[in-house]
Amino acid sequence: xxxxxxxxxxxxxxPIITASGTFGFGREYNNFYDVGLLxxxxxxxxxxxxxxxxxxxxxxxxxxxMLNSVGLQNPGVEYFIQNELPFMKSTGAVVIAxxxxxxxxxxxxxxxMLSDTDVDMIELNISCPNVKKGGMAFGVDPEGVEHIVKxxxxxxxxxxxxxxxxxxxxxxxxxLAAQNAGADAISLINTVAAMAVDYKTRRPVxxxxxxxxxxxxxxxxxxxxxYQCYKxxxxxxIGMGGIVSGTDAAEFxxxxxxxxQVGTANIFEPLAAINILNELTNLCEHDNITNVQSLVGxxxxx
Amino acid sequence: xxxxxxxxxxxxIECFDGSVYRVEASSDTALPNIAAGQFAHIKVPGKSLRRPxxxxxxxxxxxxxxxxDVGEGTHAFVTQKAGYKFDAILPLGNGFPILQDxxxxxxxxxxxxxxxxxxxxxxxxxLHVTALLGFxxxxxxxxxxxxxxxxxxxVLYCTDDGSYGxxxxxxxxxxxxxxxxLYVCGAYGMMKTAQDYCKKHGVTGYASMEQRMGCGVGACLxxxxxxxxxxxxxxxxxxxxxxxxxxxxxxx
Numbered sequence: 001x002x003x004x005x006x007x008x009x010x011x012x013x014x015p016i017i018t019a020s021g022t023f024g025f026g027r028e029y030n031n032f033y034d035v036g037l038l039x040x041x042x043x044x045x046x047x048x049x050x051x052x053x054x055x056x057x058x059x060x061x062x063x064x065x066m067l068n069s070v071g072l073q074n075p076g077v078e079y080f081i082q083n084e085l086p087f088m089k090s091t092g093a094v095v096i097a098x099x100x101x102x103x104x105x106x107x108x109x110x111x112x113m114l115s116d117t118d119v120d121m122i123e124l125n126i127s128c129p130n131v132k133k134g135g136m137a138f139g140v141d142p143e144g145v146e147h148i149v150k151x152x153x154x155x156x157x158x159x160x161x162x163x164x165x166x167x168x169x170x171x172x173x174x175x176l177a178a179q180n181a182g183a184d185a186i187s188l189i190n191t192v193a194a195m196a197v198d199y200k201t202r203r204p205v206x207x208x209x210x211x212x213x214x215x216x217x218x219x220x221x222x223x224x225x226x227y228q229c230y231k232x233x234x235x236x237x238i239g240m241g242g243i244v245s246g247t248d249a250a251e252f253x254x255x256x257x258x259x260x261q262v263g264t265a266n267i268f269e270p271l272a273a274i275n276i277l278n279e280l281t282n283l284c285e286h287d288n289i290t291n292v293q294s295l296v297g298x299x300x301x302x
Numbered sequence: 303x304x305x306x307x308x309x310x311x312x313x314x315i316e317c318f319d320g321s322v323y324r325v326e327a328s329s330d331t332a333l334p335n336i337a338a339g340q341f342a343h344i345k346v347p348g349k350s351l352r353r354p355x356x357x358x359x360x361x362x363x364x365x366x367x368x369x370x371d372v373g374e375g376t377h378a379f380v381t382q383k384a385g386y387k388f389d390a391i392l393p394l395g396n397g398f399p400i401l402q403d404x405x406x407x408x409x410x411x412x413x414x415x416x417x418x419x420x421x422x423x424x425x426x427x428x429l430h431v432t433a434l435l436g437f438x439x440x441x442x443x444x445x446x447x448x449x450x451x452x453x454x455x456x457v458l459y460c461t462d463d464g465s466y467g468x469x470x471x472x473x474x475x476x477x478x479x480x481x482x483x484l485y486v487c488g489a490y491g492m493m494k495t496a497q498d499y500c501k502k503h504g505v506t507g508y509a510s511m512e513q514r515m516g517c518g519v520g521a522c523l524x525x526x527x528x529x530x531x532x533x534x535x536x537x538x539x540x541x542x543x544x545x546x547x548x549x550x551x552x553x554x
Contacts (some may be wrong), residue, residue: 024521028542031304031519044523059514059524061351061375064521068516073523073537100436215350267517268350270307 001284005039005259006160007236008184011122012094012259015292016249018165018300019240019263020098020123021044021070023273025084026091032270036092039259040278043080043088045100045125048110050076060196061206065215065242067196069208072100077110077202080118085185089118090287096161100125102150107138115157121162122158124149127165133191139165142177149181164188164229166218171225172232179233184221187238187261188229191223201286215264223255230256230297244272246279253295303334305391308342310365312386313508319445322414323380324358325367329389336360338421339397339510339546340389343518346379353379354515354525354541356418356487357393359449365392368417368445371519372374394518395545398422398485400507402429403506408481409454410432410472410496412488416446419485423453432479436470436488440465473499481505486549494554507549513540520549528553 003014017040023029026041035041064227074080074163080097088095097119101107107124119266126139126148137159139146149162162178164171166189175186196205204210222241229237239257243249244265252260265272284292310327317323331342336342338355341364343352353375356500371380379388401407407429409419414436423431433454437443439461450457458475459467468475473495476484486496486509493509500507516522520542529538530551538544 022517022522024523028517028519028521041374053523055528056524056537057514058526059351059516059522061349066351066516068524070523074527090402163396176520209419264350266353267522270519271516 001281002293003281003284005293006237007258008121008161010094010159014039014272014277015253015259016272016280016283017094017096017259017261018042018240018266019261020125022263022266025080026088029266029270029273030091033274038093038273040096041088041091042096042123042228042261043084043098045072045098045187046074046077046080046110047072047100047102048077048106050074050079054208055094057205057207061194062194062209062213063217065213065220066267067194067206067213068191068213069206069211070246071208077113081113085117085119094120096121096122096123098125098163104148106150107152111152112155115155119158119238121161122156123161123163123187124152125163127163139174140168142173143176146181149178149183153182159184161185161187163190165190166221166225167193170226174233175229175233183235185236185238186229186233187240189218189225189241192218194219214242216244219248220241223251226252226257227255227299243276244268246276246281246283249276249280250283250295253292254297256297256299258293258296303393305394306334308320308333308390308392310388310390312382312384312388313364314384315382317380318360319439321371321443322445323369323371323440325362325369325380326446328364329366330363332362332391333360333365336393336426337397337469338400338420340393341545342392343394343515344390344421345388346375348378349375351375351516352518354394354471354518356510358420359424360542368414391518392403395541398510398545398546400426400429401483401506404483405430406480406505407480408476408479408484410484410488410492411473412436412478412492413438413442415487415489415492416450417511418487420449420453422550423484427453430455432458432481434458434460434475434479436460436463436472436492438485439463445536471495483507484549486510490554492550493549497549497552497554500549508546509549509552510545511540511547511552512545515541517541
């Protein structure tokens with residue numbers, strides 16, 4: 001059984017990666033299982049300076065999903081490089097650093113700094129819905145995507161993944177813009193802009209009023225978007241959005257994802273990512289799939 | 303102590319005042335030691351997110367939770383019957399530091415907030431512990447049976463309606479018991495009064511905080527509470543940095 005996946009020249013031992021913001025820097029979940037068994041682990045969204053994030057309440061449970069409005073709380077890229085990256089590298093999983101910014105200069109600087117480390121890949125977060133200038137300004141239209149990806153491409157010495165927001169008119173155009181600007185891969189979807197209301201108090205549940213919806217509720221939207229992007233670009237796609245089972249992961253791969261990220265499931269269940277990997281492996285065994293990559297783009301549409 | 307995912311079965315569930323439940327559960331495999339103030343992240347029926355519930359009592363094969371029916375998730379849980387199986391991640395968070403050199407230990411709890419305090423006395427029989435416990439009414443007190451009386455040197459009960467004990471708040475009695483160290487869990491007003499008392503009298507205090515929680519293990523950063531760290535207000539994680547914080551540092 002071959003579970004290996006190669007994305008932009010980086011070899012993953014399997015296509016299961018943890019999604020940014022749901023896995024810290026891997027330490028917490030390493031208490032429950034060896035996170036080095038996963039294909040990859042992705043850092044919390046990193047900014048140039050440390051960020052405190054939004055005031056609580058930052059989470060709301062909604063049907064088949066949840067909203068968050070963390071607001072990119074993180075210790076800053078320098079702290080990450082000194083204190084968290086060595087641990088992440090020691091796990092043996094592919095290490096992806098998620099880079100976020102509020103202006104072009106920040107993105108360029110943070111990518112420069114990460115390029116001089118031993119992170120394996122950089123994921124450009126131009127799609128955080130929870131920060132006023134969380135990169136969404138660059139992520140919403142194809143021109144913005146092309147502009148920021150070009151700017152960081154000049155200084156980026158690592159394989160570059162561009163993470164796309166679903167809160168746009170036509171995501172395949174943004175995918176294409178990322179490809180044209182030099183992205184090595186794209187990942188999608190980030191959370192869907194949403195809100196929750198408490199009728200009794202007549203207030204929004206989240207202190208930030210709006211947040212990002214994730215979990216199984218967004219899976220059908222994510223599958224559709226991965227499918228559309230797969231038809232539009234020829235760089236690898238990392239699919240995500242509500243994956244909670246091995247079958248979910250396989251569905252994303254059929255729609256064209258070369259690998260998947262598991263996010264909200266980690267919040268529900270600490271063993272989620274490793275369980276999903278085991279389920280996907282068992283699924284392949286059961287269905288006589290000798291190479292998991294044979295699933296990619298295998299959707300029958302006729 | 304690394305947390306584990308424990309498989310539990312409800313053995314007994316009781317309600318004394320219509321909204322607060324005493325849930326006893328058993329585990330076939332040995333449970334880890336759980337310190338006073340630590341919590342379990344419980345899977346509840348029909349919900350994806352777990353619910354953080356403090357551990358009231360525990361030994362090798364049994365565990366007791368005090369659960370208030372405050373929303374859809376807790377309601378779905380407390381309406382289960384004996385025999386219901388669920389899983390819980392435990393133990394989580396940092397509990398109450400036990401200061402062996404302090405003479406007069408006081409527990410200050412309100413309603414469901416009494417629950418995380420009892421292990422302080424239960425696990426440290428050598429301490430001289432007084433409990434100031436407040437409830438809506440005498441019926442709500444019943445949730446704890448006479449558990450506090452058995453492990454504390456002295457227990458002063460208070461009710462909002464005067465149906466038992468002191469008619470008023472347990473914070474009214476702080477001056478009377480004059481604590482050297484105060485452990486608090488309860489409503490905002492109780493914590494605020496306790497914080498003011500401790501600041502004024504130079505008393506060491508710790509309080510357990512509550513916040514809407516995600517992963518429970520420190521990774522997702524949603525359960526933030528405002529805490530002063532080296533003179534600067536920070537957003538710390540209730541699950542992993544807390545839920546217990548020094549009372550003087552909590553921004554109320």
